[in-house]
Amino acid sequence: MEEALKKWKRPALFALAGALAGLAYYCLVGCSTGGCLITTSPFVTMAYMGIAGWLLSGMLGMDCDERCKKQRIK
Secondary structure, eight states: OHHHHHHHHHHHHHHHHHHHHHHHHHHHTOOSSSOOSTTSSHHHHHHHHHHHHHHHHHHHTOOOOHHHHHHHHO
């Protein structure tokens, strides 16, 4: 159980940070005319940025274990 929580901790934090960044973007920049699909609603902006944060955590979270190090040596 602890391993599963540890595995999902980083992506969840990145998604939360992305959602908060999306909310900040909506509040500070937003779209006053309603023509922008992503920034018309705070929920859409938060979901979009949350998904972007989750994907970013996958790119930055590639840890190399002992197997990876052994493969590089050969």
